[in-house]
Amino acid sequence: MMEDTIAAYSGGTLPGAIGICRISGPQAFALADDLFFPTKGGKMSQGPFYTMRYGQVRAGDGRALDLCLACCYPGPSSYTGEDLLEIFCHGSQAVVACILERAMELGARPAQAGEFTKRAFLAGKLDLTGVEAVADLIESQSAAAAKNAASLLQGGISRPIRQMREKIFQQLTHFYAVCDYPDEDLDPFVNEEARKVLEECTAELDKLYQGFQRGRVLKEGLPVTILGRPNVGKSSLLNSLAGYERAIVTDEAGTTRDVVTESVRCGDTVLRLSDTAGLRETSSQAEKMGIDKARESARESRLVLCVFDGSSPLTEEDRQVMETAQGLERAAILNKWDKGALDFPEMEQAFPKVFRLSAKTGEGVSELCQWLAGMTQGEGETLVTSARQAALLGKAAESCRMAAQSAAMGFTADAFLADGEEAVRLLDEVLGDAVSEDIVHGIFSRFCVGK
Ligand SMILES: Nc1nc2c(ncn2[C@@H]2O[C@H](COP(=O)(O)OP(=O)(O)OP(=O)(O)O)[C@@H](O)[C@H]2O)c(=O)[nH]1
Ligand SMILES: [Mg+2]
CATH class of the missing domain: 3.30.1360.120 (Probable tRNA modification gtpase trme; domain 1)
Known part of the structure; x- marks a missing residue:
């Protein structure tokens, strides 16, 4: 008290x-x-x-x-x-x-x-998962994020973690007994049971850990970069998705220099959209820096929207944009549909998804929006949204995997115990049962006064 x-x-x-x-x-x-x-x-x-x-x-x-x-x-x-x-x-x-x-x-x-x-x-x-859920709930930007936070607050993650912790601990107790009475051999049945339990926990922990990628997008929004050569309508697309004149649009090539960001909601998906400088060869120092930033933003995004002028043939600069986006999650936007659409067979090959639209009139933008909304649709499971928890869960999965291997290969009880105990400790840390004052302080410093 x-x-x-x-x-x-x-x-x-x-x-x-x-x-x-x-x-x-x-x-x-x-x-x-x-x-x-x-x-x-x-x-x-x-x-x-x-x-x-x-x-x-x-x-x-x-x-x-x-x-x-x-x-x-x-x-x-x-x-x-x-x-x-x-x-x-x-x-x-x-x-x-x-x-x-x-x-x-x-x-x-x-x-x-x-x-x-x-x-x-x-x-x-x-x-601690509940504490972090309270922060999520306060910060939630979409109904889906709020629902996930509410589910976390009700034990959506902590309940399965506690159950796993108990199961692993149960297995440890068998092995402690063997350590205490070294003359006794481990019952092969105990080994088999331990292997099974630890493998199940590994799979469950892997799943929780992997869910973090989607959980993070749910909480922070999907980072999306708009890339393209100058004047194709990148800023116009940002404005059309944002619903207001967020970025300057002119018919001058090279209008946007810095990265212009905006949070945009598509259905229940929040996008963290970045409009960027048009990619081209230039002698302007400021423009060059903007282009470097554009490339960096694309690399750090989860999705790149490559914008092309769909009413004119592809240029060398367009091909460089396609190259920059190679290997990244990407979609092609053939803009300026209102001016008449050319055929671009190579686009269908180079991009998993191609949209034809007009950022100016808004035609076709809702189809893009619908597709973006679908990108984060989950199967209704509760997702881990904290990087702290995800890192610990990843390590706990690793420890469980090693313990399961020890049990499968009939290693000594010590080998099993070292990894099994580490898994239990890591799960305790997720829940905050064994956590340092610094970590607790760090978590609460994210909160507002009054919460
Ligand atoms: N007809 C038509 N014009 C468009 C469309 N989208 C953009 N434009 C025009 O194209 C010109 C360039 O648009 P921006 O949105 O500034 O292009 P940008 O790609 O951001 O250009 P930079 O910032 O210079 O790289 C402007 O005159 C826009 O009005 C479109 O869908 N249809
Ligand atoms: Mg622009």
Whole structure:
């Protein structure tokens, strides 16, 4: 149990309709009695709990600061696991500042970023996968990302991990017995059973680890680079997908110099689109640098949209664009469809997918959008979205694989135990059961104050 009581603003941007001030800790209810006075009488600390009460928030001189609602949640059945007070005030910066100032006068201290959730973690209300899911939920940019975060929060990943951890641990216990009584040989049946369990866990961990690639896209968006020679309509395509004039469009070749990025939603997929400088030979230093950045952006993306002027024959520069995109996940956009479309048989061969559209009129853009939306459609499973968890799961899979091999080849119990124990330790670290203070600090520093 923490000794101090923390307070912070936990609501949305001010001014707004409603603001939420949170106070958590052993003094929260004593503080509630000096801060909030229910209209119907009685004290906040005496309940009813988990119930909104109407009343006055009062300053130190007894004058009302606001007329609003408040609710007391006694620990351990609260978000933080401690006594928690929430005041739902009018969403004014001045009101919120006065309420928090009064809470500080009464003995609370300002909460640090993520400190409410950190207390929930320390009280055992959430494991680290749950903590990271809360951050995901707050940051989610699409319904699919929010659903995945909610599923993570409900144990979508931590439950199978706990089960695997238990299964592996069970197997370890057989081998400990053999180590304790070295004269006894390992029962071949035990070896076979251990191999089977560890192989199953390896497969499950591999699957979780691989899901991270899609989980990351779900959370952060799909990085997509628009590439092409000058003037083919790259910036026009970005604007058409964004739905507003994000980038400058002119009929001058070489308009875009820097990488212009924008988040764009296609269905439930969030794209992190980068419009880039047109690829060509140039003597301009600035343009050259822009072209280098364009190539770098393409290499770092998950998908490259190569734009061509579909109304005129291919040029040498177009062929260089095709070359740059070789080996990358890519699609061809034959733009300027409204000006008349030429036939490009080589495109169908060079690109797994070809779209004909007009970035200017918008014709054909929805087909591209639909295809992009389909790129991240999952099978409804819960996806790992944290790089920290993914790295540990990958290593745990490796340890399980080695332990399974030891069991299969009838190696000594020590060999099996070293890898099996490492797998258990890594899974504990995913859940936060065995994790350093630095890592915990790093995770919570991502949070906003008030969460
Ligand atoms: N008719 C027609 N014109 C288009 C279309 N898309 C772009 N344009 C025109 O083509 C010219 C160049 O468009 P941009 O979008 O600036 O081309 P860009 O590829 O970004 O060019 P740089 O930034 O110079 O590399 C502008 O005059 C646009 O209006 C289209 O689909 N149809
Ligand atoms: Mg441009």
